Amino acid sequence: MISIDSSRSLARYRFSAWELLPAAAAIAYFFVRPDYLSLGAGIFVTAIFAISLDLLIGFAGIITLGHSVFFGLGAYAAGLLARSGWAEPISVVLLSAAVAALAAAVTGPFVLKLKGLPLIMVTLGIAAVAYEVANKFDWLTGGHDGLPSLTYAPIFGLFRWSMYGTTGYVYSFIWLTVVILVARMVVCSSFGVALQGIRQNALRMRVIGAPVLLQSVIIYTISAALAGIGGALYAQTNSFVGLDTLSIDQGVFALAMVVLGGIGRLYGALLGAVVYNLVQDSAQQWNPYYWMFAIGVMLVLVVRFGKGGLLGIASDLGNRLLARAGARP
Amino acid sequence: MQQFGSDLVFILLFGLSYGLVLFICAIGLVITMGLMHVMNLAHGAFAAIGGYIAVGLMNGAGVPYAAAIAISVILVTLFSLVLERLVYRRLYHADHLEQVLMTIGINLIVIGGLTICFGPNLYPIRLPDFLKGNVNLGIREFEIYRLFVIALGLVVVVGLWALFDRTQFGAKLRAAVDNRSIAQVIGINVDRMFQIAFGLGSGLAALGGAVGAAMLPLEPYYPMKYLLLVLVVVALSGFGNMKASLGVAIFVGIVDTAGRFLVPEFGGFIIYLLLIVLMIWRQDGLFARRNA
Numbered sequence: 001m002i003s004i005d006s007s008r009s010l011a012r013y014r015f016s017a018w019e020l021l022p023a024a025a026a027i028a029y030f031f032v033r034p035d036y037l038s039l040g041a042g043i044f045v046t047a048i049f050a051i052s053l054d055l056l057i058g059f060a061g062i063i064t065l066g067h068s069v070f071f072g073l074g075a076y077a078a079g080l081l082a083r084s085g086w087a088e089p090i091s092v093v094l095l096s097a098a099v100a101a102l103a104a105a106v107t108g109p110f111v112l113k114l115k116g117l118p119l120i121m122v123t124l125g126i127a128a129v130a131y132e133v134a135n136k137f138d139w140l141t142g143g144h145d146g147l148p149s150l151t152y153a154p155i156f157g158l159f160r161w162s163m164y165g166t167t168g169y170v171y172s173f174i175w176l177t178v179v180i181l182v183a184r185m186v187v188c189s190s191f192g193v194a195l196q197g198i199r200q201n202a203l204r205m206r207v208i209g210a211p212v213l214l215q216s217v218i219i220y221t222i223s224a225a226l227a228g229i230g231g232a233l234y235a236q237t238n239s240f241v242g243l244d245t246l247s248i249d250q251g252v253f254a255l256a257m258v259v260l261g262g263i264g265r266l267y268g269a270l271l272g273a274v275v276y277n278l279v280q281d282s283a284q285q286w287n288p289y290y291w292m293f294a295i296g297v298m299l300v301l302v303v304r305f306g307k308g309g310l311l312g313i314a315s316d317l318g319n320r321l322l323a324r325a326g327a328r329p
Numbered sequence: 330m331q332q333f334g335s336d337l338v339f340i341l342l343f344g345l346s347y348g349l350v351l352f353i354c355a356i357g358l359v360i361t362m363g364l365m366h367v368m369n370l371a372h373g374a375f376a377a378i379g380g381y382i383a384v385g386l387m388n389g390a391g392v393p394y395a396a397a398i399a400i401s402v403i404l405v406t407l408f409s410l411v412l413e414r415l416v417y418r419r420l421y422h423a424d425h426l427e428q429v430l431m432t433i434g435i436n437l438i439v440i441g442g443l444t445i446c447f448g449p450n451l452y453p454i455r456l457p458d459f460l461k462g463n464v465n466l467g468i469r470e471f472e473i474y475r476l477f478v479i480a481l482g483l484v485v486v487v488g489l490w491a492l493f494d495r496t497q498f499g500a501k502l503r504a505a506v507d508n509r510s511i512a513q514v515i516g517i518n519v520d521r522m523f524q525i526a527f528g529l530g531s532g533l534a535a536l537g538g539a540v541g542a543a544m545l546p547l548e549p550y551y552p553m554k555y556l557l558l559v560l561v562v563v564a565l566s567g568f569g570n571m572k573a574s575l576g577v578a579i580f581v582g583i584v585d586t587a588g589r590f591l592v593p594e595f596g597g598f599i600i601y602l603l604l605i606v607l608m609i610w611r612q613d614g615l616f617a618r619r620n621a
Contacts, residue, residue, distance in 0.1 A: 063426055110609045116425055117368050118608055121560040125605045128557055132598040248553070252433060259430055289449055289549055293441020299434030303427055304419075 022270060026173050037169040039281055041237045044172040045230050047273035048179045049250070050257040051266055052226035055183055057255070058264030059192060060219045061199025062112065065251055066123030069130045070100040070224040072246030074231025076134065079147040079241035087153040093175065093232040100228025101221045108217035115202075124248065131246045146242030150235060161236075168237040175233055179226050183266055186222060195219055256295045259302050262309030271310055335469040340587050346475040348582025349482025350544055352575050354537035354555070355562040356489065357530015359574045362563055363506040364523050367420050368428040371435040372534060373559050377551035378439065379405045379535020380542045381447055384454045394457040398539045402532045409531030413524055436552045443549040452547040474543055481540060485533070486575060493571060502526060561604050565611075 029040050049071050056062040077096035086092060111122055134141045141147070154160045159167045186192050197205045198212055206212050235241045244250070253276070261272025283291060306313055358372040382401035386392040392400065416435070420428050460477055463470040493499035505512040505519045513519050538547075545555055561581060566574035581600065588599035 057426065061426075063429055065429075114609065114612060117362065117560065118564050118612060120368070120370075120429065121557070121564045122605055122608050124557050124560070125601050125608070129598045129601045129605070132601075136595060136597075252437075252553075255430070255433070263426075287444065287449065289441050289444035291441075292437045293445070296434045296437030296439075296441060299430050299437065300416075303431045303434065 019267070022267070023177070030169065034166075037165040038237070039277070041165055041168045041172045041233075043274055043277045044169075044176040045233045045237060046254070046257065046277060047270045048172075048176055048230035048233065049227055050254045050261075050269035050273045051179060051183050052223045052230065053251070053254045054258045054263065054266060054269040055186065055219060055223045055226070057258060058266075058268075059187055059199065060195040060216060061202075062216060062220065063120060064123040065120055065248065065255075066125070066127035066130075067223075067227060067254060068246055068248055068250035069127050070104060070227035071231040071234070071250055071254075072130060072134065073100045073103055073224075074228030075235045075241045075245040076141060076147075076231075077228070078232035078235035079150055080140070082150040082152060082235070083147060087151065089152045089155055089171070089236055092152065092236070093229055096232035096235075097225040097228040100231065101225035104221045104224030105217065108220040109213065112213060112216040112220060127246070127248045127251060131243065131248065134243055134246050141243075144243060146240060147235075148240050150239045150241070152236055161239075165237070172233050172237055175229060179229060180266065180270070182222075183226065186219070187266060191215065191218070253295065256299055258309075259299060260309055262311035265309075265311050268309050268311040275310065331468075336590070338466065338468050339471070340590055341583060342471055342479070343475060343590075344583030344586035345579060346478040346482070346582070347544060347586055348579035349479060349486070350537050350541035351558055351562055351582055352537075352578035353482060353485055354534050354541070355559045355578060356571065356574060357527070357532075357534050358559060358563050359566060359571055360502070360506070360526045360530050361523070363570070364502075364509070364519070364526055365421050367417060368425055368432065369417070370429060370432040370556060370560075371439070371552065372530075373554075373556045374436055374439040374552040375405055375409060375531040375534040376538030376541075376555070376559075377443060377547065377549075378408070378538070380454075380538030380547045380551070381443055381452060382535075383539035384452060384542055384547060385447065388455065394460075398536065401539050402535045405535035406528045406532035410524065410528045413527045417527065436556070439552055440549050443551075447549070449549060454542040454547070456543055478540060478544070485536070489571070498525075557601070561608075564608060565604065 026040070026044075030037070033040070049067075052070070053064075053067050056064055056067070074096040077099040078092050081092045081095060086095075107126065111119070111126070114122055135143055138144075152161060155167065155171055159171070161167050187195075194205065194210055194215055197210065198215060202212050231245060234245060257272035257276045258269045259272070260276060261270065262268025280291060283294075302309055308316070354373070354376045357375070358369060361367055361369060361372075379401045382404055383397045386397040386400060387394060412435075416431065420431060423431075456474055460474045462473055464473050464476065493503060501512070501517045502522055504515075505517055505522050509519055538545075538551075545551070548554070558581065562574055562578045565581075566577045581604070584603065585600040588595075589597065592599065
C-alpha cells in the first residue's frame, strides 16, 4: 500500500519555510545558466503537468493513463488561438485552461463512474482517440507537422519573447507558482480532505453522505484546467504544438515523475519533474528507448523499495536526524 | 451484390482471424484478472517477447516456423513463471496504483530491452512458403496465412474449452475464479492454480504474438500499442468470464476490420469510440453474468 500521510493534510496549510526552496533554486538557476533557460522553462511546464496529475492520483485516487488529453487540449487551444490572431498570452493560457476544464467537466460524470481496470481502459482509450483525431484532422491541427512558428504578443505589452528565453523562463515560473498555490489551496481545504477520504474508501465516503461522484468530477476538472495551463505554456515557450503533446507517453512519463518525486505530496511531483528533466537532458544522446528502459527500472525500484519517492526518502532521513538530535542531551 | 457478398466474406474472415489472435493474446489476462484481480498491464509484453523470439529464431538461426513458435512459447512460459515468483507474487495484495506502476514499469523495461536487442524499427517476419499466397474460396481470394490463423485459433479455443470444461483442473480453476475464498476453503490450492494459469496465459500470449506477427507487426512499442485492445477484451468480457472473452475478441476483430475497410479515413478509431461508449454503458461487460 502506498500510504500517503493524511493526518497532517490540514496542518500542511501552514506555510513552511521549505516551500521557498524551489523558488530559491529557480532564481539561482536563472543566474547560473542564463544561456540555457529553455531547459528551465521546459521543467516548469512539465512540473505543472505532473502536479495536476498528482492531484488526481495522489489525492483523489483516480488512476488515469489518459491525462495527456488535457495537456494536449490546452496546447492545441493555445496554438489555434495564436493562429487565429489572438496573441495576448495570459488570456490565451486562461482560455486554454477553460477548454481543458470543459472537456473534463463533460466527460467526467461518465468516466469517473468507473474504477479500477475499466477506468484505466477508458482513460487510455480517450487518449488514444484524441491522438488519432488530432492526427486525422490535419486541416485544423497540422497533423504530423503540428502548428509551427506560433507568435504571441509581449506580456502586458512590455516583455517581449526573447530568443534566450528569459521572458519564457520567468513567465512560466510565475505560472508554476500560481499552479502550486492553487493546488495547495485545494489540497488543504476540507474538500481536499474529502478527496483523501474518497481515495482511501469511496464506499464509506458515500455512506457518510459525501457526493463522491460530484467531488471526483470537480477535482478532475480542476486538474484538467491545471494540465491545460501546462499545455498552453508549452505552446507559448516552444512556439510550437505537435502531436507529441497528445501522446499517451506524456501521461505515462508524468506518472513516472510523480512516482519518482513522491506521490501525494505536490512538491514530490515538482521534484520528480526537475530530476526527470535534468537526467533526461544529460542523457540526450541516448536512444529514447533506452530512456524508457531506465524509467521502467526506476518505477519498479520505487514501488518495490521506496514508496514515498525522493521526497519520502528525504523526509525519512530528516526525521531520523531530528530524532537523533533530540535523543542527545 | 456479388461485390457486397465478397466484401462481407472478406470482413468476416479477416475480422475472425484478427479476433482470434486477440483472444489468444488476451485470454491469459482474462483468467488472471478473474483469479487474482491483478491489473497486469504488462501482459502484452509477453506477446511481444514471444513474437520477437520466434521471428528472431527464424530469421537469425533458420529454425523452421513451427519449431520457432514452439520454442518461443516454452521460453516465455518459463520466463513468466520466474517473473510470477519474483514480482507478481508481491502484487496480489497490493493496491491498484502499485499494480499499475509496477506493470507499467515492466512494460517500459521490455520496450527498452527489445530495442536494445532488436533495434527500434519494425521487425518483419518472413512467412514460410506454405503460408504465402492466396487460396480461392469460390467467392473471392483469401490469404492462406489468415486461414491458418483461424484454424489454429479454433484449435486453441477447443483445447481451452476441453481444459476448462472437461478436466478437474478446469473445474477447480473455474471454482477459484468464481469464488476464491470458498474454493480455498474446500481445499483448492488457489496460489498453485494461479501460478499454472499465469504460465499458461503468458505462453498463450507468446503464441498469439508469434502467430500473429504478420498481422500485428512486431516493434518495440508493441506492449503499449496493443495494450488497449487486450484491456478492452478483458474489460468488456466482464472480469474472469472466459467464454464471453471469445465473443468480445471476435466482435472487436470484426468491427475494427469493418471500420478500417469501409471508412478507411476514420476506421482506426471507430472501434475505440465504440468501446469507450460500451464500457461506460455496460460496466460489467457485454455479456454480464446474472448468476454471480
